[in-house]
Amino acid sequence: MHAPAPAPTGETLRAALAGLLDGLPPRQAAQAVERLIANYRGRTPTHTPVLRDRSDVAAYAAYRMPATFEAVRSALEAFRDRLPDFVPVSHVDVGGGTGAATWAVAAAWPEGAHRTTVLDWAEPALALGAELAGGAASEPLRTAQWKRQAIDASLALPDADLVTVSYVLGELTEDGRRAVTEEAARAASAVVMIEPGTPDGYLRIIEARDRLIAAGFRVVAPCPHSAACPIERGTDWCHFSARVSRSSLHRQVKGGSLAYEDEKFSYVAAVRTGEVPDAPARVVRRPQIRKGQVLLELCTPEEGLTRETVTKRHGPLYRAARDIDWGDSWPPAEGDDEA
Secondary structure: OOOOOOOOOHHHHHHHHHHHHOOOOHHHHHHHHHHHHHHHHOOOOOOOOOOOOHHHHHHHHHHHHHHHHHHHHHHHHHHHHHOOOOOOOEEEEEOOOOOHHHHHHHHHOOOOOOEEEEEEOOHHHHHHHHHHHHOOOOHHHHOOEEEEOOOOOOOOOOOEEEEEEEOOHHHOOHHHHHHHHHHHHHHEEEEEEEEEOOHHHHHHHHHHHHHHHHOOOEEEEOOOOOOOOOOOEOOEOOOEEEEEEOOHHHHHHHOOOOOEEEEEEEEEEEEOOOOOOOOOEEEOOOOEEEOOEEEEEEEEOOOEEEEEEEEHHHOHHHHHHHHOOOOOEEOOOOOOOOO
């Protein structure tokens, strides 16, 4: 009996990406990334792919895929924590490009045998994504289908258990964002959408969240409720952080020396049907650890945004608070604080 293939990780993805830049001078790769970043910060019409050819795709994939993978993986981990019995049989990745979210779904459900379809408008990105996935140990990655599709108001999706839309909404017009979100809600049992952890990225996620709720979905994560977001718009924004190991290309482009960076992201995960268990609070800022106490900023089901101070007097709860991470549920599940 064959042992199951190991789940994809950030390390296995980086290993798969390692050969992409062979033969491409480091300075040329860095210049390509800088140009592409500048384009992505602008307004990109949906009929004009930014990734034009293999060298563009290779440079940008080597630079961005690990960070996108870690952000999507973190969002899916929060989803699985709330709904551990949900195992998708079919998955559609909208605007999936080279497939970072597809790798994250394979990592989140390594025991599953889901079928993935990646849709994107950039043929070079799809070709390279298929090449990377074709050499993976994960069967869902190796058997994924890669299809060219305009991501705009004309989008028509096949029915699927899970639809992911990561780092796509910011490239769309307002009508395109509405159409893609509504089509995902029509086609999917569960939808997970991720955007950069900026004020604008958060607003796009809140806009999508409102549309999913209007379509009958219930929020699974990060919010512990499906009521209105308690953050007053324009005063703050909800976002989280995933740590990413930096490649030499990252260090060259950003001029930094650290071996890692933190990818900030905003997201919403929601389901159409079924029971969603009562949620604990969510830690929405990096915990502040001080002498004898931990300060937690929480989004709670009943009271919205609150602050909680956990001190040594709380015993095991204090020990758990010292280990809690930004984005985790609070309090920890029974047994989590007994290590």
